[in-house]
Every structure is written in structure tokens, then in C-alpha cells.
Amino acid sequence: MTVAVVRFGGSNCDRDAVRALSEIGVDAEIVWHEDGLPADVSGVLLPGGFSYGDYLRAGAMAARTPIMADVRDAAAEGVPVLGVCNGAQIGAEGGLAPGAFTTNRSAKFQCEHAHLRVENADTRWTAAYEAGEVIDLPIAHGEGRFEIADDELAALDDEDRILFRYCEADGSITDAANVNGSKGNVAGVLGPDEHVAVMMPHPERASLPDIGPTDGQGVLDGFA
């Protein structure tokens, strides 16, 4: 049983994801999207990158590749699916998760650290944390601003489907801490079911003790 890390043309966090998963003892392998999803995968990780050059909208092309039908089928059968950064954009474009990720408020590509407040610690992706805990993960995106209709955002909140919000170091939710201008400071959300999640920050880039903090390991524990 292996986690499939789906590689599209332009994915560039696929190897990082495999390495971060192996660091926590989760078997993972890269799957080229044209080869389709292996039948017996234990999870699916849609990695970061710039699939199809971010043409049209980030994630728009990859979301409509045949393997994404396999991923939706796997998700429907209960296989855990996590989309990170470009994978989050692909997941939202592909109907795995609500909302859309679009141009940052700054209109710039931003590569920096962000504080995230854990909103719901009662999911496989956040069980390693406490509700209200502040973690530090890197972001690296130009189209990460979460957009959704106000009533749909309120519904997500009511259903405890917001995983992380951009926050200050002390956990307060402010506009200044909202790195990309996301609606409701949202950095990560659940799909309709708890085993499907997308997030713009990079847990796999904060998971190797040799190169720095490991706040991201807890998210990847969702595959364990």
C-alpha cells in the first residue's frame, strides 16, 4: 500500500513530498499522470508546482486530465487525498474541494513563511495539533488567494471544514497576517469528506529535521 504522488508536466514538489513522507515512515511513489492511478493506492498527494505552466488558471488543465477522474473515484471510495499548493489549485478546479484559488492580493508571487492557526484538530490532517495551535509553514505561490461566496464560506465554517487560517504569531486572525488576501484568512479546507483536503502552504517543505522546523509533519501524518 503506497501513497501516489501524482506528477504532471510542471510539478516540482513531487520528490520533496515523497522524501517528506518517507521521513515519517509512509511509503510513497511518484505516478506520472498519463499512467493513471494504480488500483491499490493508500492515498493520493497532488503536489505543488506549475502544472501546464499555470496556463488559463493555475491547476485548470491538470484538473481536467483523465487521472483526476481516477482520483475522484478513489476519494469517493475513502482514499485520503491531499492537494498542496498547485495540488490545492488542481483540487479546487477539479471539484475535490470548495472555492477557488486565484491571484494574490499583492498581484505578486510570494515565497515566505506564514503562521497558520489550526482551526479544526479533529481531522486526520490535523490530529497531530491542538485546536488553536499556531504552526509555521512556507508558502510559495502567485495564485493562492482563496475565493468563495460569503454564504458558502459561512457554511464551511459551520461544518468545521476550515483546517487552517493565516494568523499572527500569537494566533490572532488579522488582515495584516492574511498573506495573500484569502477570504476569511483561509489557508486550507476540507472537501465534502474529512479524508480530502487542500491547502496552499507546503507541509512537505517543513518536514525534514536536517533542514529546519518540522511543523508540516503533522499534516502528512494524515497518510499514516
Add this chain to the structure above:
Amino acid sequence: MTAYTATVTVRLKRGVLDPEAETTRHSLERLGFEVSDLRMADRFEIDLDAADEAEAREEAEEMAERLLANPTIHDYTVDVADR
């Protein structure tokens, strides 16, 4: 079959922040223009063959629904002309 060009215009819904348009507006003001507001849109000119104009329009609308627009953030319009 008749040859048509379907023009699909995709724009952000009113109220959705458009940082690129805002940056462009700022640059126009730096050049001395007075601009109250500025909106940007993507235009797709699609050459296709269809039995009639209605069929060409239907085809282009499906393209917009399934790929060209993201219904969460976009509205779109379709115009069809003979080619």
C-alpha cells in the same frame, strides 16, 4: 455545417478582487490618466463548425462551463458570428 466564430468573454464576478486590474489602473494614473475603475477580461475566439448558430452557441457555452470559466469566481458571455 456552417463556419462560426464563437467569442467567449470571461470576467471576474463583480465584487471579486482583481489585483492585476488594480495594478494596471494605478499605472494608468501614474501616466496622468484619471480612471474611476478598470475591469479586465479574458476573450477566447473559437473557430468551429456547427449545424446552426444555436448549436455553435451551445457548444461554446459548454466549453465555458467545463474549462474556460471557473463558476466560483467568473461570469462569462458568448457571442456567435458567421466566419
